[in-house]
Amino acid sequence: MQDNKIEITVRELKEHPSVCVASVTGSIDSYTARSFSQPILSLTEYNVSVVIIDCGGITYVSSAGIGSFVICADRFAEKGGLVLYNLQQNVLKIFTMLNMASFFNISKTRDEALEKALSLHNK
Numbered sequence: 001m002q003d004n005k006i007e008i009t010v011r012e013l014k015e016h017p018s019v020c021v022a023s024v025t026g027s028i029d030s031y032t033a034r035s036f037s038q039p040i041l042s043l044t045e046y047n048v049s050v051v052i053i054d055c056g057g058i059t060y061v062s063s064a065g066i067g068s069f070v071i072c073a074d075r076f077a078e079k080g081g082l083v084l085y086n087l088q089q090n091v092l093k094i095f096t097m098l099n100m101a102s103f104f105n106i107s108k109t110r111d112e113a114l115e116k117a118l119s120l121h122n123k
Contacts, residue, residue: 008030008039018049020116025057028065037068049080050117058086061094081120085113
């Protein structure tokens, strides 16, 4: 059974105030999907246009979890975008199996994610 806890830490990039980095730890499933998406979606209230999500601490994601990523991506698509990076292999495999890897902006490293985020921010 998966651990039904999730922790999210959000910080603004000082050099780019409309870009935030969210570090996520735990599993995202039907029990935690809303706890994941609500803090991310609330960033729109603070004039954030691009969110970079550090997925290195995500240990599991279910189809409900993928759905919460889709909701966040859709919301931020209008403003700039959502960039995921540092996905563990088992989490990336789930995105790939569900044919969702090409739907998201996925980067391997923080630097690649930042570069992609800035290109979305400036579009």
